[in-house]
Amino acid sequence: MPHALEADVLVAGAGPAGATAALGLARLGYTVCVVGMPRPFDACEGISRRVVEALQHAGFLAALEQIPPPGLREVDWNGERRAQNTESLIWRPAFDAALIPDLRDAGVRVVQARIATLLHNEGVPGVRLSDGTELRARIVLEARGRAAPQGRAVGMRGPATLAVLQRARGPRARPGSSVFACPDGWVWLARLADGQHYIQFCVAADAPDLPKRPGLAAWTRERIAALPQAQAWLEGCESAGPPTARASTALLHARPWEHGVLRVGDAAMAVDPLSGNGIFQSLSSATTAPAVVHTLLQRPADAALALGFHAARLHETFLRFARIGRDFHAAETRWAEQPFWQARAQWPDTEPAHGLLPRIVGAARRPVIEDGFIREREVMITTGQPLGVWRVEGVEVAPLLRELPHEPAAQAAALAQRVDAATSSPAQRRHLEAWFLRHGLTAVPSASSE
Ligand SMILES: Cc1cc2nc3c(=O)[nH]c(=O)nc-3n(C[C@H](O)[C@H](O)[C@H](O)COP(=O)(O)OP(=O)(O)OC[C@H]3O[C@@H](n4cnc5c(N)ncnc54)[C@H](O)[C@@H]3O)c2cc1C
Numbered sequence: 001m002p003h004a005l006e007a008d009v010l011v012a013g014a015g016p017a018g019a020t021a022a023l024g025l026a027r028l029g030y031t032v033c034v035v036g037m038p039r040p041f042d043a044c045e046g047i048s049r050r051v052v053e054a055l056q057h058a059g060f061l062a063a064l065e066q067i068p069p070p071g072l073r074e075v076d077w078n079g080e081r082r083a084q085n086t087e088s089l090i091w092r093p094a095f096d097a098a099l100i101p102d103l104r105d106a107g108v109r110v111v112q113a114r115i116a117t118l119l120h121n122e123g124v125p126g127v128r129l130s131d132g133t134e135l136r137a138r139i140v141l142e143a144r145g146r147a148a149p150q151g152r153a154v155g156m157r158g159p160a161t162l163a164v165l166q167r168a169r170g171p172r173a174r175p176g177s178s179v180f181a182c183p184d185g186w187v188w189l190a191r192l193a194d195g196q197h198y199i200q201f202c203v204a205a206d207a208p209d210l211p212k213r214p215g216l217a218a219w220t221r222e223r224i225a226a227l228p229q230a231q232a233w234l235e236g237c238e239s240a241g242p243p244t245a246r247a248s249t250a251l252l253h254a255r256p257w258e259h260g261v262l263r264v265g266d267a268a269m270a271v272d273p274l275s276g277n278g279i280f281q282s283l284s285s286a287t288t289a290p291a292v293v294h295t296l297l298q299r300p301a302d303a304a305l306a307l308g309f310h311a312a313r314l315h316e317t318f319l320r321f322a323r324i325g326r327d328f329h330a331a332e333t334r335w336a337e338q339p340f341w342q343a344r345a346q347w348p349d350t351e352p353a354h355g356l357l358p359r360i361v362g363a364a365r366r367p368v369i370e371d372g373f374i375r376e377r378e379v380m381i382t383t384g385q386p387l388g389v390w391r392v393e394g395v396e397v398a399p400l401l402r403e404l405p406h407e408p409a410a411q412a413a414a415l416a417q418r419v420d421a422a423t424s425s426p427a428q429r430r431h432l433e434a435w436f437l438r439h440g441l442t443a444v445p446s447a448s449s450e
Contacts, residue, residue: 003124003136007033009293010137012115012127015039016279017265017286018143019099020058024290026106027059028372030297033109033135035127036144038096041244042167044190044198046073046087046177047279054283059106062098066090068175068193076180076229078332087276089175089190111135118142118261125260139293140261143286146247148267153258155315158250158272158322159343160205165244166220168197170237179276180229183335186274189233197237199224202248202273204340217242248273250325252318257307262296264289269314271321272344274328281321285314288369295374306374309367316387323353359383360439363398366390382439393431395422401441413445 009025011018014036022032047067055064070086103110113133118140119126126136142148172195179188185203192198201223203210211219220243224230250272256263265282275281288310295306330336330345361381366388368377378398379388389397400418405411415436423429436443 003122003126003134005124005137006126006135007031007109007137008297009033009139009141010035010125010127010135011141011143012036012118013143013145013148013265013267014099014103014110014112015096015143015145015265015282016055016099017145017267017282018141019060019063019103020055020283020286021141021143021264021289022103022108023059023106024287025293026108028290028294030293031109033111033137034103035111035113035115035129035135037112037114038093039145039147041165041246043092043165043246044192044196044200045090045092045279046188046190046276047090048087048277051277051280051283052088054280054287058283058287060099060102061105062101063095066095066098071174071176071191073176074178076178077328078181078334087177089177089192091192091196115144120259120261123260138260138297141289141293142261142263142267143265145266145282146251146270148263150251150253153254154251155254156250156252156318156322156348158325158347161248161250161272162203162205162210163246163248163273164201164203164216164220165246166199166201166224167240168199168234168237169240170195170197170234178229178233180227181332181334182227183338184340186332187227187230188273189230191233196240197234199230199234200273204343205247205249207340213245216245250318250322252314256311256314262289262292262310269318271318272325274325275321281317284317285310288313291369291372291374294372299373302374305367305376309374312367312387319348319351320353322348323351327353354384357383358439360401360441361386363401364388392435393423393428395419395428395432397432397435408442409445412442415441415443416445419443 008030009032011022011034014034022034025032067088070088072083073085073087074083100110114130115127116130117128124136125140128134175193177190188200190198251270253263253268256268264285268285271278271281292306292310295302335341364381365376366379367374368390377390379390380397381388404414419432433443
């Protein structure tokens with residue numbers, strides 16, 4: 001018997017990634033059903049302006065109202081103290097709850113239920129809820145974050161890391177956050193406007209002194225009391241409830257697509273929380289997933305191209321952030337011999353995090369998003385963007401660089417002429433010239449060649 005379909009696409013998990021992908025799919029005209037339960041623990045997280053912009057771009061309104069203005073982020077790393085950056089502190093239960101009305105307003109059906117398992121028998125993917133109900137769709141997005149079962153197919157995994165989270169109540173003070181290192185890990189403290197305080201202690205999951213759950217509250221109290229940097233922050237605070245242990249190991253799933261199920265967000269790739277931009281990364285795969293699904297459903301002949309695009313972006317982003325994380329851990333040298341710091345200053349490899357000098361490597365045909373579909377186009381591979389750059393400021397760069405003269409003055413004159421013809425405003429032209437200049441090419445004719 002063919003299965004009755006609940007929607008074109010079922011999204012498992014209603015966190016930022018699942019909700020963003022669902023909005024994108026609804027905008028493409030698909031019927032979408034999101035199935036999710038609130039996370040079983042409280043958490044405070046810091047987000048940058050870039051996340052706010054990505055959420056605005058995705059079409060969220062109610063969720064944006066949960067984001068307070070940014071507060072100062074203090075960093076104490078390798079004995080140096082800085083307070084240059086800011087971040088907005090979001091209380092995840094309230095933020096996640098506010099994603100739901102935004103979904104409903106966009107016509108997405110939301111089922112608040114626990115998923116017992118994903119289904120992929122009989123060629124039709126779906127989910128089975130904990131009450132036994134089965135829902136099927138043409139495609140399922142796995143967006144249950146780190147709670148998504150990993151199976152045996154883990155592609156890459158960083159050093160095993162655990163975050164111990166403790167809430168506290170204290171006097172009202174200016175909201176802000178503080179990150180600092182200690183011999184066996186690092187700590188993030190956050191203070192919200194309503195007097196809630198939040199402590200996140202990241203340690204090696206295999207640390208020999210880490211107790212099992214019953215001993216965790218006493219262990220956390222003792223450890224916090226021993227941190228001099230925490231004392232001023234936590235003056236007058238009382239712990240609120242028991243601590244929670246949260247898995248924080250960096251993970252890249254080996255099979256982002258399997259049996260009609262496409263992984264997005266943390267379910268596909270989760271970065272180390274030290275990066276402080278996990279939500280941004282989870283939104284990046286969720287934002288491009290609708291084009292992948294659209295291609296799979298409308299242009300099955302391009303399925304391999306679309307899935308290759310999805311997998312390559314996850315892999316590239318994961319490695320880039322793993323290397324940035326490695327360098328940040330290595331920059332803390334006071335406890336370089338301690339197991340926590342030693343393991344993280346070496347993983348994943350010794351390749352540079354940021355590529356070399358920004359240079360153009362050459363042209364190649366690669367998948368890009370055009371008009372909501374994944375298509376193959378000519379892109380320029382650069383040292384910083386190994387997956388290729390297709391357009392800068394809306395202008396395709398590969399045609400501008402085809403068969404340029406080698407002689408520098410003639411080359412600059414030819415490039416200037418092409419940039420001029422391809423752009424429609426001085427601002428667009430300036431951006432393009434600046435991009436070429438960053439990559440070692442001048443698009444401004446010298447006086448002699450004019
Ligand atoms: C310790 C720690 C600290 C972090 N701090 C920051 C930070 O400061 N800033 C930042 O940007 N990022 C931070 N992150 C990363 C951030 O939490 C994630 O990157 C982001 O939440 C991923 O979004 P997602 O939608 O993929 O998954 P999630 O946000 O995890 O959403 C998944 C959703 O699926 C639901 N779900 C799971 N299983 C089921 C089930 N069986 N049935 C129904 N629903 C289910 C969950 O309840 C949840 O609502 C941190 C991560 C960790 C581990």
